[in-house]
Each structure stands twice: as structure tokens, then as C-alpha cells.
Amino acid sequence: MSDKSVLTGTWFMNGDHACCEGALAAGCRFFAGYPITPATEVAERMSRRLPELGGIYIQMEDELASMAAILGASWGGVKAMTSTSGPGFSLMMENIGLGICTETPCVVCNVQRAGPSTGLPTLVAQGDMMQARWGSHGHYEIIALSPSSPQEMFDFTIRAFNLSEQYRLPVIILADEVVGHMNERVVIPPAGEIEVVKRRKPTAPPGEYRPYQPDADGVAPMAGCGEGYRIHVTGLTHDERGYPGMNAATQEQMMERLIRKIRANRDSIIRTENVFLDDAEVVVVAYGISARSARHAVQEARAKGIRAGLIKLETVWPFPEELIRSVASRVRALVMPEINAGQMVLEMERCAGGACPVRMVAHHGGALIPPAKVLDAVRKALKGRP
Amino acid sequence: MKIRKPSKEPPVHPKDSLLRVERIPHIWCPGCGIGTVFGAVMGAIQKSGCDLDRLAMVSGIGCTGRMAGYIRLDSFHTTHGRAIPFATGLKLARPETKVLVVSGDGDLLAIGGNHFIHAARRNIDLTVICVNNLNYGMTGGQQAPSTPFGARTPTSVAGSPEEPFNFCHLAAACGAVYVARWTALHIRLLTNAITEAMQKRGFSFLEVLTPCPSSFGRRNKMGSALDTLKFYHDRSVIRNGIDPRDALLDYDNQIVVGRFVDIERPTFTDNYEAVNLRHAMPSPEPERPQGRRKP
Ligand code: SF4
Numbered sequence: 301m302s303d304k305s306v307l308t309g310t311w312f313m314n315g316d317h318a319c320c321e322g323a324l325a326a327g328c329r330f331f332a333g334y335p336i337t338p339a340t341e342v343a344e345r346m347s348r349r350l351p352e353l354g355g356i357y358i359q360m361e362d363e364l365a366s367m368a369a370i371l372g373a374s375w376g377g378v379k380a381m382t383s384t385s386g387p388g389f390s391l392m393m394e395n396i397g398l399g400i401c402t403e404t405p406c407v408v409c410n411v412q413r414a415g416p417s418t419g420l421p422t423l424v425a426q427g428d429m430m431q432a433r434w435g436s437h438g439h440y441e442i443i444a445l446s447p448s449s450p451q452e453m454f455d456f457t458i459r460a461f462n463l464s465e466q467y468r469l470p471v472i473i474l475a476d477e478v479v480g481h482m483n484e485r486v487v488i489p490p491a492g493e494i495e496v497v498k499r500r501k502p503t504a505p506p507g508e509y510r511p512y513q514p515d516a517d518g519v520a521p522m523a524g525c526g527e528g529y530r531i532h533v534t535g536l537t538h539d540e541r542g543y544p545g546m547n548a549a550t551q552e553q554m555m556e557r558l559i560r561k562i563r564a565n566r567d568s569i570i571r572t573e574n575v576f577l578d579d580a581e582v583v584v585v586a587y588g589i590s591a592r593s594a595r596h597a598v599q600e601a602r603a604k605g606i607r608a609g610l611i612k613l614e615t616v617w618p619f620p621e622e623l624i625r626s627v628a629s630r631v632r633a634l635v636m637p638e639i640n641a642g643q644m645v646l647e648m649e650r651c652a653g654g655a656c657p658v659r660m661v662a663h664h665g666g667a668l669i670p671p672a673k674v675l676d677a678v679r680k681a682l683k684g685r686p
Numbered sequence: 687m688k689i690r691k692p693s694k695e696p697p698v699h700p701k702d703s704l705l706r707v708e709r710i711p712h713i714w715c716p717g718c719g720i721g722t723v724f725g726a727v728m729g730a731i732q733k734s735g736c737d738l739d740r741l742a743m744v745s746g747i748g749c750t751g752r753m754a755g756y757i758r759l760d761s762f763h764t765t766h767g768r769a770i771p772f773a774t775g776l777k778l779a780r781p782e783t784k785v786l787v788v789s790g791d792g793d794l795l796a797i798g799g800n801h802f803i804h805a806a807r808r809n810i811d812l813t814v815i816c817v818n819n820l821n822y823g824m825t826g827g828q829q830a831p832s833t834p835f836g837a838r839t840p841t842s843v844a845g846s847p848e849e850p851f852n853f854c855h856l857a858a859a860c861g862a863v864y865v866a867r868w869t870a871l872h873i874r875l876l877t878n879a880i881t882e883a884m885q886k887r888g889f890s891f892l893e894v895l896t897p898c899p900s901s902f903g904r905r906n907k908m909g910s911a912l913d914t915l916k917f918y919h920d921r922s923v924i925r926n927g928i929d930p931r932d933a934l935l936d937y938d939n940q941i942v943v944g945r946f947v948d949i950e951r952p953t954f955t956d957n958y959e960a961v962n963l964r965h966a967m968p969s970p971e972p973e974r975p976q977g978r979r980k981p
Binding site: 330332351352356358360361362364365366368369370371372373374375376377378380394395397398524525526527528529530531532533534535536543544 | 706708709738739740742744754755758759760761762763764765767768770771772773774775776777778779780782783800801803804954958962965
């Protein structure tokens, strides 16, 4: 890897730029995108950085094309990504589905802003959480990570590439305007210390290779274009050869594989940071920028003698069901702050299953949730007050 | 005269090596022109002698889109309208691979119209073959951007109220380096044209008029597929080199076919490399790490 691809050192950098550097450090050499606030800085930096690394930056005509182009590049054997925000993310849904169905590794960074529609282009929200989960038609599993700082933008982008290569699917980074635009310290380690997952290639010769026959971990090795395998790749329901099969049996086989490869590997995909859980009476569960408000509130609560804990979701999809279920069974309440009118909190309620109350701290977007509001919710939860 | 003993092996068709024979029979209707175009594409590939591992086919959705499923090449059947941007990513990531895009008129020029325009403008090195059957065949023959004014379809029962596109004029105006139009009747000329287009560097475009007896022909009193071919035969006039804006599809009088554009222009990749070399990229902001370097 060229020296310039990993900018080892300690930097003062915004989240969008850190995302770009994370991608390059992970080996990304293709970016197709379309300018959109507040994700434009990812594209701008990519446009300057990729040519010097022998990579391609192409500004497409829209986000439909951007998403299609990164899938094409990925089949061409190059690690590829795009970045966007709400309106562009909506357009990408079509080909995110193609990426899921054809099991194409790539990364999509959504720097969220407030919606619906054009909404507040320059201001923060976390309103696309469910869109990331269910936005493309049909049923599928997805992986999404939620960074809460420029450092995590760097780290999680690398992890997003690794997960996408390992499990063969588009991995989504659910950042937000504040994380994207804030400048903070970002430590970039030496290249040798960065774990980079390489695409698993087939060992079977052409003729015997079945492009969608999974290995033991549920994931099939991936032959790319021009490698002599004469692969066929389609968004139609397909069998292990990649050939369309227009019947319920093929659909079932394909769906089982697409779902299983994620569900069966949940333990290695899901990461959370758990703080003060051992003796916590109330646990705040948060992700992205709101996890910072949550951490502050939990620290203040502890200083006041309140036994509060924190679960910071690094992986938001798949949702850490088992963890939430077990925590719900031993605490007095769960609290979730999020900058939407209640999305991930639905998952929390589902997992808590009535074992304890789940309190939401909602915000419609345009500003952060003040820690005091989270602390207030923690207090009320302890007193059992609405 | 010696009578040859019948072979125990099933006969091998000269194009079998390019076919995913295990996927035959195909889905196309009897009399459909797509098979003819497919045959011409395979003929052109064989004629060009290019390395089959350095050749890929990308299609969108629709009857023509299924070609990608039958050809024994690296082949990608993508989403409706997005064959060109997918192919753009593939080509730029794998420049040594020749990329053919095959799709229908609705796919490439209605839902995919914006991508078509910009790929031609950028001069992405793709050969795009548009099978124009004047309607949305797969969904049952609805009106498309190619449907002739007044033609009857299930979504224009009284006759289409819209003027159709002249795809060749559009392609040329957007910067395509090779533009030609033939019909499914002109097999030899079409095969030659595909070979020519594949040899071009840059965005080459071929429109092929094909009969769609099931969905379009039957509603517009065009008779059988053979009658449509006869119609093409009687009305086609070859006008090589004319200004594509004059290459009209006037179904009542004449259908202008031929090679209209054959020029040279730097491709996206040529320009990308030239520009970036010239610019000698400066390091992005910030210039230097802040504070201490990590050991
Ligand atoms: S509907 Fe028309 S275009 Fe489609 S396969 Fe049948 S004849 Fe061909």
C-alpha cells in the first residue's frame, strides 16, 4: 500500500474528512458521488486524495448512478464507496437492494440531516435509522454502524469496509451533520496496525465454482469480473450458480442465505460500549452524536449518586437484541435519546418486551439533545414518573 | 456418395461457446427480434477475436436485459435504467475489460435517460446497444419514449399523444464517438457495426429496431414478425454519414439507417489521467499532522 494512503499521525480533522481517510486506509480506491450537504466534504476530499493514490473519483449525475457505479466498481475488484445525506440516501435505496441481492461489498456513508424531504440541509438529525434498516424494498438484513466522533468516523469506516468484504453486502455508516462537520483529534495509526480484510476469492476452478454457494460461515467466496469465471450476477432471485430461478424454492434458498449470513454472525458483527452496567438501575442506550449527550448525562448522574449506566451502540444494525433483553430484565428502566420522534426506541421496546419501561428522549432535529434532558429522563425513570 | 453416420453427440452450434446453453430455452417470444440482435452481438464478439475474459456485458431490466443472462461472459443484469452507471463503475475499476451494455429503449432512454446523456458526455469507454422495439415489451407493451406518435399501446389506447425520441440524434448531441442505427433485418451490417463500435475507444451507440410481435406488433396491425421485417425492408434507407438530426424514423415514409457518427474524442479516463498529472495533486488539508506524532 502506498505511503500516502494512510496518513499516520495525530490530526485535527472533521468527521467527513476522517471518513475519507478511514476509507483510504481500508483500501478504498473508487468513489462515485453527488454533492449534498452535509456529506460534501467526504466527496471533496476523495476527489483530491484518490487521484494521487491511483484511484478513481467520479462525480455522477445523481445518487441513483452513484450507488450503481460503486456496485459496478466492486465487481471490478476495487473497494468502493459513496457518501450522501437523506435525499440522496432515498435515491440510493434502489441499488442498495441490488447490492444486498447480488452480495456486493461496498460502503455507503449517510451523514444525516433533518428531514423529511429537503428538511434542514445544514442541521443534525438521526431520522434515517429505519430507512437504513428497511428502506429498500423486500426483506433483508443489513449492517449499519453509527459513529459519534471524527475518530470513530475514521475507525468505523475501516470497520465498515472490513464487514462489507467479510459478509458481502453494502455496509452503511449512519453519521450525522454534527459528527460530519465537527473538528476533533483524529489519531491515524501506522498502516501496519490497521486491520484490513481482503475479499475472499474462490479456490474452485472455473466450471466448478458456484458463485453463491456459501462456505461454513454462510458467505460465498466472490469472483470478480475478468478473473476467468464468467460469472452471472442478477438482481432476480437466483440459485447458487447465480442463475435466475423464478419460483418459491429458489427464493427461499436465497433469502435463507442472505438472512443467515448476518444473523448467524451477529456476535462478531455487533459491538457496543458498556459503561457502569454492573450495578446500574437505569441504563441509557444511545448511538451516534446522541451517545455523547448520553455519556455526559450518565457521568453527571453518577456524580450525584444515581446508579445510571450507558450502552453505546457502535453497531446499530443488527440491533443487539440479546444484550437489551438481558439488561431490561435486571434494571428499573431503559432510556433512549435520539434525534427523531422514536425509531430505535421501537427496537428497545420490542426487546424489553415489557420487562421494564423504556423512556424516549425525542428531538425533531436541528439541534442536539442537551445532556440535562437525558439526565431528567433518568431521574423520572427512577421515580417511575411519566 | 458417402452418407455420414449420425453423431451420438448433440450438434454444436458455432455460437454455443458464447452461450450459457444450460439456460436455454430463453424467455423471448417466437418472432422476437432480440434473439437476432443477440446473435449479431455474439457474431461480432467472435469476429472481433477479443479475449473473452476481457469482455463483460451489462444490462438493465426488460426483455433485452435478459441477454446478459444468456451470454457466457462476465455478465451483470442490474436494475431498471442503471445499466450504464453500473457499467461505468465496472469499466473504470477494470479498464482492461471491454464493456458492452445491452438494453431496451425504455430502460436506456426513459428511466435511464439521464445516465445515458452523462455517460456519452463523459465519453466513458462503453459500447451501448439499444434494442428499440418501440414499447415496454416485458410488461405488456405500454407506451415508451420510442413509441411512434399515434401508436396504440395498453397505456395509449387512443394512440400515443407523444412525439418519440430520435435516440441517435440525442447520442450524437451528447458526444458519442460512434452512432449507428440498423434494424433486425440488417444482420450483416449490424454485426459489422457492433464490431466497429467495440473497436472504438469511448462511448459508442447502436440503435437496433426490432419487431416485438407479441406486445407492439399485434396492437398496431403490423402483422407477424416477418411482416414487420418486410416493413423495415420496404422503408429502410441507408444514409451513412448524414447528420443524425436528419436521421428520421418516419414510419409512414422512411426509416433512416446507417452509421451517422464516427469520430475520435478523449475518453473520461484519458482526461482524468491528463488532468490529474497536470495538477500534480497537492496534499489535502490539513497539510501536516497536528501536535505529536504517534510513535
Ligand atoms: S414481448 Fe416483445 S420484445 Fe419482449 S420477448 Fe416478446 S416479442 Fe420480444
